[in-house]
Amino acid sequence: MSAAIETSAVGKRYGRAWALRDCTLTVPPGRVVGLVGANGAGKSTLLHLAVGLLRPTEGQIAVLGRAPGDDATQLARVGFLAQDVPLYSRLSVGDHLRLGAELNPGWDERVARARIDRVGLDPSQRAGGLSGGQRAQLALAVAIGKRPELLILDEPVASLDPLARREFLADLMELAADGLSIVLSSHLLADVERVCDHLIVLAGGQVRLAGDVDQLLAAHKVLTGPRRDPDRQPADQTVIQQRHTDRQSTMLVRTKQPVLDPSWTVSDVGLEELVLAYMAAPSAATVGRAAAPRLRSVT
Amino acid sequence: MIEFRIEPTTGVSPYRQLVHQVRQALLLGVLREGDQLPTVKEVVAAVAINPNTVLKAYRELEFEGLVEGRPGVGTFVTRSLVDSSLAAHAELRKDLSGWLEKARRAGLDDDSIAALFESTFRSGRNEGVA
Amino acid sequence: MLWLSWRQFRAQAALAFGALVIVIVALVMTRGHVVDTYSSAGDGDLTGFYVWLRLLGTALIGLPAVIGAFWGAPLLTREFEDHTHRLAWTQSVTRNRWLATKLALIGAATVVFVAVFALVFTWWSAPIDSTGNRIGTANFAQRGIVPIGYALFGLTLGALAGTILRRTIPAMAAALTGFFLVRIVVQKLVRPHLIGTEAVSTPSFGSNGLHGWIVSTRTVDAAGRTISTKAAETTLTAACDITRATADVDGALAACARRLGIHDVAQVYTSDRFWTLQVAELGLFIALTALTAAVCFWWLDNRTS
Numbered sequence: 001m002s003a004a005i006e007t008s009a010v011g012k013r014y015g016r017a018w019a020l021r022d023c024t025l026t027v028p029p030g031r032v033v034g035l036v037g038a039n040g041a042g043k044s045t046l047l048h049l050a051v052g053l054l055r056p057t058e059g060q061i062a063v064l065g066r067a068p069g070d071d072a073t074q075l076a077r078v079g080f081l082a083q084d085v086p087l088y089s090r091l092s093v094g095d096h097l098r099l100g101a102e103l104n105p106g107w108d109e110r111v112a113r114a115r116i117d118r119v120g121l122d123p124s125q126r127a128g129g130l131s132g133g134q135r136a137q138l139a140l141a142v143a144i145g146k147r148p149e150l151l152i153l154d155e156p157v158a159s160l161d162p163l164a165r166r167e168f169l170a171d172l173m174e175l176a177a178d179g180l181s182i183v184l185s186s187h188l189l190a191d192v193e194r195v196c197d198h199l200i201v202l203a204g205g206q207v208r209l210a211g212d213v214d215q216l217l218a219a220h221k222v223l224t225g226p227r228r229d230p231d232r233q234p235a236d237q238t239v240i241q242q243r244h245t246d247r248q249s250t251m252l253v254r255t256k257q258p259v260l261d262p263s264w265t266v267s268d269v270g271l272e273e274l275v276l277a278y279m280a281a282p283s284a285a286t287v288g289r290a291a292a293p294r295l296r297s298v299t
Numbered sequence: 300m301i302e303f304r305i306e307p308t309t310g311v312s313p314y315r316q317l318v319h320q321v322r323q324a325l326l327l328g329v330l331r332e333g334d335q336l337p338t339v340k341e342v343v344a345a346v347a348i349n350p351n352t353v354l355k356a357y358r359e360l361e362f363e364g365l366v367e368g369r370p371g372v373g374t375f376v377t378r379s380l381v382d383s384s385l386a387a388h389a390e391l392r393k394d395l396s397g398w399l400e401k402a403r404r405a406g407l408d409d410d411s412i413a414a415l416f417e418s419t420f421r422s423g424r425n426e427g428v429a
Numbered sequence: 430m431l432w433l434s435w436r437q438f439r440a441q442a443a444l445a446f447g448a449l450v451i452v453i454v455a456l457v458m459t460r461g462h463v464v465d466t467y468s469s470a471g472d473g474d475l476t477g478f479y480v481w482l483r484l485l486g487t488a489l490i491g492l493p494a495v496i497g498a499f500w501g502a503p504l505l506t507r508e509f510e511d512h513t514h515r516l517a518w519t520q521s522v523t524r525n526r527w528l529a530t531k532l533a534l535i536g537a538a539t540v541v542f543v544a545v546f547a548l549v550f551t552w553w554s555a556p557i558d559s560t561g562n563r564i565g566t567a568n569f570a571q572r573g574i575v576p577i578g579y580a581l582f583g584l585t586l587g588a589l590a591g592t593i594l595r596r597t598i599p600a601m602a603a604a605l606t607g608f609f610l611v612r613i614v615v616q617k618l619v620r621p622h623l624i625g626t627e628a629v630s631t632p633s634f635g636s637n638g639l640h641g642w643i644v645s646t647r648t649v650d651a652a653g654r655t656i657s658t659k660a661a662e663t664t665l666t667a668a669c670d671i672t673r674a675t676a677d678v679d680g681a682l683a684a685c686a687r688r689l690g691i692h693d694v695a696q697v698y699t700s701d702r703f704w705t706l707q708v709a710e711l712g713l714f715i716a717l718t719a720l721t722a723a724v725c726f727w728w729l730d731n732r733t734s
Contacts, residue, residue, distance in 0.1 A: 032349050051519050052518070052519075053515060053518060053519070069518075069519075071523060072521045072522060072523060072526075073521075075519065075520065075521045075522070075523070076521040078519070079519070080515070080519035082512060082515035082516065082519075083512075084512065086511055086512040086513045086515055086516050087513070087516065088437070088511075088513055088516075089511075091436065095436065098432065099432075099433055099520075100520070102430065102431075102432045102433060103430060103433065103517075103520035103521055103522050104520050104521040105521060106521065139516075142516070143519075146520070146521060166347055169347040170343065170344050170345070170346070170347040171344075173343035173344065173347055173348065173349065173350060174340055174343055174344050176343070176349065176350050177339050177340045177343055177350040178340070190307060193307065194305070194307065194313065194347060194348050194349070195347060195348060195349050196349065197349045197351045197352075265418075266422075267421070
């Protein structure tokens with residue numbers, strides 16, 4: 001089964017600034033992928049490349065095995081929910097379903113209707129008059145009504161109240177349980193921790209970290225112990241982040257081997273801590289002694 | 300039917316919390332032999348966590364012999380913990396009381412005892428993980 | 430896609446065609462009076478309310494630019510400004526089909542709207558035109574079928590401006606400016622050479638009795654060489670002894686010119702060539718429409734969001 005998204009040194013430039021540079025990723029299918037990073041890190045750019053709204057300046061990107069947005073067949077396989085949930089404010093809820101039916105040969109009216117009914121939306125109400133949560137649900141209904149294989153969402157819950165956010169995420173998880181591959185970008189790490197089993201961390205237009213959450217967490221450890229020199233760490237440990245007081249050193253390391261030095265207290269790392277460390281770390285090459293050329297998928 | 304709750308702030312991973320809650324339910328008799336666990340879809344609809352987390356929890360419970368997955372039907376409880384665990388608990392409780400007495404006679408206060416337990420517990424777990 | 434395009438366009442269409450119905454009714458009902466005014470029994474002078482109706486012709490001249498600004502430019506800029514293109518372009522229709530359907534629908538509405546307006550107005554103005562000429566004046570642009578070409582061009586120019594500039598107000602401004610620029614250039618520089626003019630010999634210094642549009646004239650001597658009017662005057666006054674004291678200077682000049690074989694050659698579009706010129710200019714603007722649309726599609730495809 002082809003990867004959900006596969007990129008090879010893909011980059012996008014606007015004028016002189018690179019929004020995304022040299023990104024190489026392989027996102028396996030059947031996952032709920034969290035794309036995290038600060039505002040301006042390149043999340044939207046990457047997602048827009050994946051749905052064909054943008055074309056890469058360099059490199060390649062393949063979605064479900066084919067170039068994005070190339071033709072009607074490819075467009076039908078990928079559902080998209082853009083940032084701030086754009087809808088036609090003068091069209092009603094029912095009109096939006098009609099839009100879905102007219103523009104998508106593979107439209108399943110029952111699925112879309114079921115979602116609308118479940119959320120309690122009135123088909124005759126104008127989209128402009130809906131609340132944030134209702135808009136998100138309507139857009140979701142339109143996106144999945146065409147029965148896509150992959151659903152991409154750009155910060156879908158950022159502006160929703162906590163209840164609407166929880167309901168939306170729960171609905172997404174139900175879709176994931178049915179086998180839909182999902183990629184969603186978010187800067188709310190708590191949500192990512194709950195719902196995502198694969199993670200991509202972007203910072204400054206580059207991929208800092210990517211991989212299955214379980215594997216990433218298993219491969220990193222927090223070491224606490226008496227103050228010492230990070231360059232003395234064994235070669236198979238890459239120091240991602242370090243803090244020192246005059247007596248104590250704390251390091252986040254990436255390693256495949258167990259930590260044998262008894263002077264260290266070894267603990268697991270939480271997802272939020274891990275993501276923040278990679279977002280804050282300077283460009284990969286300068287971290288720690290064993291300069292890993294790129295911090296990518298952890299195998 | 301059991302209802303799950305995920306507490307994100309406890310530092311315990313969601314899948315562990317699910318496993319723990321099923322075990323609790325079995326201990327308390329809320330779940331009995333033959334009862335069906337909620338489907339993966341039902342759990343994620345209620346609790347908004349990744350379906351793989353639920354699958355992992357159910358797999359672990361199956362590995363422990365507590366439940367059994369029947370394809371196309373659901374996941375069912377195969378063993379009750381009510382009786383067997385009580386006996387084991389009593390034994391362990393006695394051992395634990397003895398150890399606690401020894402620790403206090405050695406001069407450890409509450410915090411030292413807790414720290415000693417934590418670090419031994421963790422290192423015992425890590426040995427299995429790394 | 431057709432349904433969506435219609436759904437988005439129908440309010441504007443209702444407004445435009447509603448206004449058109451009122452205009453057509455007014456023209457049809459008043460035509461009788463126009464005929465009477467310009468018949469042999471009438472005085473050939475329309476007053477009052479009819480002055481307003483004649484101004485519909487001016488409206489017809491501005492209409493293509495308005496269509497470009499209000500139908501063409503917002504076609505894309507509304508979507509870009511609301512970000513709804515991110516919704517529309519991620520359904521199962523390609524960007525090309527999306528644009529093509531929208532342009533086809535609004536293009537068809539434009540053709541019908543302008544054709545009805547222009548042809549009814551031409552019919553209504555026929556009595557007025559029979560006393561003057563409509564090929565050589567600014568009236569050419571508000572009669573017949575050329576307004577259809579102008580309007581289609583205006584529409585696609587507006588769409589192109591919207592594709593490039595992406596904001597409604599700048600695109601509208603660009604569409605209006607660009608349209609009038611092209612129109613003026615065509616009117617002044619291209620139209621005189623669009624279909625071949627006829628060379629007609631006319632008497633110098635007299636009335637020429639031509640019906641139509643005199644694009645240019647020049648004075649020639651008996652041998653056919655072009656001479657300037659000044660040179661002709663000098664030659665004639667010398668040859669025929671004409672001074673300021675002569676009784677009828679113009680008459681004398683004219684008679685003298687006849688004797689010496691000096692005459693004017695006028696490049697003319699005669700009135701009977703009105704429809705030929707109309708078709709030619711319509712063809713030109715349809716070609717411009719196609720070109721503009723092609724650039725629009727290219728830009729959409731290659732300069733993505």
